[in-house]
Amino acid sequence: MKLAAVPALASPARAQQLPERIDAYPTHQIGGFAVRAGHPLPFGATPVPGGINFSVYSNHATAMTLVLFRRGEPQPVAELPFPPSFRTGGVYAMTVFGLDAETCEYGYRADGPYRPHDGHRFDPGKILLDPYARLIGGAEQWGIRRDAGDQYPYRAQIPCDDFDWEDDRPLNRPPCDLVIYELHVRGFTRHPSSGVSCPGTYAALTEKIPYLRELGINCVELMPVFEYDELDNPRSDPAAGRRLYDYWGYNPLGFFAPKAAYAATARYGLAVDEFKNMVKRLHKAGIEVLLDVVFNHTAEGDERGPVISFRGLDNATYYMLAGGGQYYNFSGTGNTLNCNHPVVRGFVLDCLRYWVTQFHIDGFRFDLAAILGRAPDGSVLANPPLLESLAHDPVLRDCKLIAEAWDAAGLYQVGSFPGYGRWSEWNGRYRDAVRRFLKGDQGAVAELATRLAGSADLYYQRGPAATVNFVTAHDGFTLQDLVSYDHKHNEANGEGNRDGDNANLSWNCGHEGPADDPQIRALRNRQARNALLMLLSSEGIPMLLAGDEAGRTQQGNNNAYCHDGPMTWFDWDLVRRNADLLRFARLAIAFRQEHPVLRHGAPARSGQQDNALPAISWHGVRAWTPDWAHHGRLLAVMRYAGHGGMRDCVYLAANSHWEAHSLELPALPDGLAWHLFADTAAQPPAEIHEPGREPPLHDQTQARIGPRSVLVLTARLPGQREQR
Amino acid sequence: MQLEMHMDGDVTIIAVAGSLDSATAPGLRQYLEEMVSGRGPVLLDLSRMSCLSSAGLRVLLVMCRQAERNAARLTLANVPADARQVMAATGFLEFFTVADTVAAGVQELAA
Numbered sequence: 001m002k003l004a005a006v007p008a009l010a011s012p013a014r015a016q017q018l019p020e021r022i023d024a025y026p027t028h029q030i031g032g033f034a035v036r037a038g039h040p041l042p043f044g045a046t047p048v049p050g051g052i053n054f055s056v057y058s059n060h061a062t063a064m065t066l067v068l069f070r071r072g073e074p075q076p077v078a079e080l081p082f083p084p085s086f087r088t089g090g091v092y093a094m095t096v097f098g099l100d101a102e103t104c105e106y107g108y109r110a111d112g113p114y115r116p117h118d119g120h121r122f123d124p125g126k127i128l129l130d131p132y133a134r135l136i137g138g139a140e141q142w143g144i145r146r147d148a149g150d151q152y153p154y155r156a157q158i159p160c161d162d163f164d165w166e167d168d169r170p171l172n173r174p175p176c177d178l179v180i181y182e183l184h185v186r187g188f189t190r191h192p193s194s195g196v197s198c199p200g201t202y203a204a205l206t207e208k209i210p211y212l213r214e215l216g217i218n219c220v221e222l223m224p225v226f227e228y229d230e231l232d233n234p235r236s237d238p239a240a241g242r243r244l245y246d247y248w249g250y251n252p253l254g255f256f257a258p259k260a261a262y263a264a265t266a267r268y269g270l271a272v273d274e275f276k277n278m279v280k281r282l283h284k285a286g287i288e289v290l291l292d293v294v295f296n297h298t299a300e301g302d303e304r305g306p307v308i309s310f311r312g313l314d315n316a317t318y319y320m321l322a323g324g325g326q327y328y329n330f331s332g333t334g335n336t337l338n339c340n341h342p343v344v345r346g347f348v349l350d351c352l353r354y355w356v357t358q359f360h361i362d363g364f365r366f367d368l369a370a371i372l373g374r375a376p377d378g379s380v381l382a383n384p385p386l387l388e389s390l391a392h393d394p395v396l397r398d399c400k401l402i403a404e405a406w407d408a409a410g411l412y413q414v415g416s417f418p419g420y421g422r423w424s425e426w427n428g429r430y431r432d433a434v435r436r437f438l439k440g441d442q443g444a445v446a447e448l449a450t451r452l453a454g455s456a457d458l459y460y461q462r463g464p465a466a467t468v469n470f471v472t473a474h475d476g477f478t479l480q481d482l483v484s485y486d487h488k489h490n491e492a493n494g495e496g497n498r499d500g501d502n503a504n505l506s507w508n509c510g511h512e513g514p515a516d517d518p519q520i521r522a523l524r525n526r527q528a529r530n531a532l533l534m535l536l537s538s539e540g541i542p543m544l545l546a547g548d549e550a551g552r553t554q555q556g557n558n559n560a561y562c563h564d565g566p567m568t569w570f571d572w573d574l575v576r577r578n579a580d581l582l583r584f585a586r587l588a589i590a591f592r593q594e595h596p597v598l599r600h601g602a603p604a605r606s607g608q609q610d611n612a613l614p615a616i617s618w619h620g621v622r623a624w625t626p627d628w629a630h631h632g633r634l635l636a637v638m639r640y641a642g643h644g645g646m647r648d649c650v651y652l653a654a655n656s657h658w659e660a661h662s663l664e665l666p667a668l669p670d671g672l673a674w675h676l677f678a679d680t681a682a683q684p685p686a687e688i689h690e691p692g693r694e695p696p697l698h699d700q701t702q703a704r705i706g707p708r709s710v711l712v713l714t715a716r717l718p719g720q721r722e723q724r
Numbered sequence: 725m726q727l728e729m730h731m732d733g734d735v736t737i738i739a740v741a742g743s744l745d746s747a748t749a750p751g752l753r754q755y756l757e758e759m760v761s762g763r764g765p766v767l768l769d770l771s772r773m774s775c776l777s778s779a780g781l782r783v784l785l786v787m788c789r790q791a792e793r794n795a796a797r798l799t800l801a802n803v804p805a806d807a808r809q810v811m812a813a814t815g816f817l818e819f820f821t822v823a824d825t826v827a828a829g830v831q832e833l834a835a
Binding site: 100101102103159160162164197198201202203206263264265268269270273274276277280281 | 745746747776777778779781782785809810812813814815816819
């Protein structure tokens with residue numbers, strides 16, 4: 001049999017070599033290419049000796065055609081219908097010989113019934129993106145698309161998978177040791193002040209690793225990095241007339257492909273390598289990588305949306321459909337991925353395994369994860385097979401799995417998400433409790449106590465590793481805005497300020513927006529520090545929003561998903577301008593890392609303790625006498641662990657009252673003395689100290705806590721550095 | 725892609741001109757396989773390389789690995805700025821020995 005000579009796509013190397021495998025000889029000629037029946041597994045496009053193996057499945061298609069392009073050319077080079085003998089069940093597989101993976105792009109045409117009422121929307125006139133595409137061409141440059149008339153704008157490509165990881169592997173840090181830093185890959189370095197060589201890219205994030213190390217975080221959570229369409233937003237900013245984007249990217253087109261426009265090397269087809277290098281370097285710096293993944297919907301929208309991939313391949317399988325074939329919309333975006341359908345479950349699992357094995361990802365945060373517990377008819381499952389599979393999968397065994405345990409249709413599962421002893425949750429109730437206390441609400445003390453101590457009311461079974469604590473996240477105000485605005489200001493989003501949450505539990509400290517009044521500014525600085533200190537002294541996994549450590553603002557916009565500009569980009573001049581806040585955040589993180597008692601609530605309460613003090617105790621203005629009254633605005637918590645001569649003791653007092661108070665301090669055993677770590681009422685830089693170098697308190701019996709302030713003390717032998 | 729070879733002392737200098745991509749990489753590979761298998765140190769002068777693709781980058785790295793295995797030495801010189809940036813962004817750069825000029829590379833290899 002003669003190899004087909006198709007110059008445009010032929011692989012010069014392989015065409016000349018004699019195949020070394022006996023299945024590397026073609027059996028058929030289709031569309032001018034030498035082919036043979038392919039391997040049904042693995043799905044997707046896989047280089048094999050002499051060619052490329054293509055495998056795609058659809059349980060409802062009646063015929064499938066492989067469409068081959070030369071990279072960047074509008075018209076296909078060839079169309080290769082799969083002969084019936086190349087089909088196994090619903091899987092179509094074909095090995096095409098002599099193809100060059102680097103210059104080839106491919107898609108599929110799927111034929112089958114077009115009966116929307118029954119859920120089927122096959123249209124062989126459309127060229128479809130492979131759901132397993134590992135690299136997607138057509139959107140290599142942010143905000144720029146190839147011709148609008150292109151019949152196949154998002155094209156599957158075939159990346160190399162031979163990245164040299166050396167001995168890298170996921171870091172597997174204990175969950176409670178993590179300090180998560182949530183960032184947007186583009187926004188983190190896109191600002192001209194970032195000083196990196198390729199702003200807004202994976203490579204640029206790699207360049208910023210020294211900053212992350214200095215800050216002390218040990219885990220980054222990347223907002224969506226699966227390929228998405230940032231231009232998928234019909235609105236514009238009414239005042240400025242600028243176009244708006246889908247900047248955040250909760251809108252996946254391809255679940256296996258890293259977003260090409262985040263790669264400095266995308267035009268060379270190297271986005272996969274660049275991403276892997278970023279993970280490898282972060283790991284070398286001791287920083288884990290979590291991905292924010294969106295498995296609740298796709299970019300195809302409802303019946304008015306585009307046909308990109310899933311809808312054309314097997315609509316009735318991939319989407320939750322009501323009677324009459326209408327799309328359920330639990331995600332608020334038009335469609336809902338049918339994630340507990342057995343086929344889709346397999347797809348999700350394949351995808352996560354791919355990211356763990358190929359990209360060494362340390363864990364995942366699942367957007368609107370409550371949807372992952374819904375049945376194909378939308379009902380809420382007690383024992384959702386998808387979540388159970390992910391919890392017990394051997395490849396994912398050591399991964400962090402974090403749920404955003406609610407959805408856009410009112411299902412709120414914080415504390416009740418089916419976690420199989422394995423899943424953690426974004427603790428929305430932690431956020432709300434800290435915010436209520438911070439703004440000085442009455443009745444906030446008792447819940448604050450529960451939240452600082454690991455939210456045992458929600459997570460008694462799973463322990464503090466189940467609660468991801470946060471005060472701010474991408475969705476909502478930044479920390480600076482939380483203390484500068486009473487209300488959201490989303491006019492620039494083009495929806496008349498109707499979008500975004502109205503319940504922000506924020507307080508502007510006396511003036512809405514930027515203020516010159518030094519008292520207001522000082523109060524805001526203090527409130528931001530209060531929030532950071534409470535967050536980083538709470539049991540559970542703390543998560544910071546990137547930029548909060550430097551006072552980043554979005555001018556009161558609490559739903560900035562659509563802005564690609566200075567509002568959402570990290571202005572690196574803030575690092576200099578707000579150096580004292582950054583220092584505060586750095587030291588608060590370092591203090592947490594120095595004090596196991598803040599991280600490991602549960603073990604500290606187990607046996608072999610010297611019991612000199614309780615593991616956790618509550619105090620008020622009087623030691624041992626917390627004030628749980630509704631009008632109370634002051635709370636102190638002391639944590640202690642002592643065994644084998646190692647003693648770790650931290651006292652935190654939080655006062656949301658507008659007056660100062662004198663605190664009676666708990667007496668310490670065995671010559672231990674109170675040392676002052678942080679007092680947010682003090683003027684920077686005296687408001688915080690280097691861990692291990694805290695000055696002793698002159699008066700060991702009482703301390704003053706200022707108005708709306710947080711005070712943190714640690715106990716150790718006088719004159720000694722902290723025991724570690 | 726065109727290849728030109730000359731010697732500077734023990735050092736074999738190969739100048740690569742044109743695009744190094746999946747179409748041309750196998751040619752370079754075949755050419756280099758002989759060079760890095762026991763004929764002394766090799767320097768690749770990339771000053772006239774117009775484009776470096778994923779496959780091209782890989783051939784360079786495979787040759788580098790091959791050289792290490794044979795205890796031979798391979799240096800890249802005059803790496804164009806954008807190619808260097810691609811190598812840096814993908815982490816390949818740290819695997820290569822890179823010299824700013826041919827002369828500097830030869831000096832290093834001859835040492």
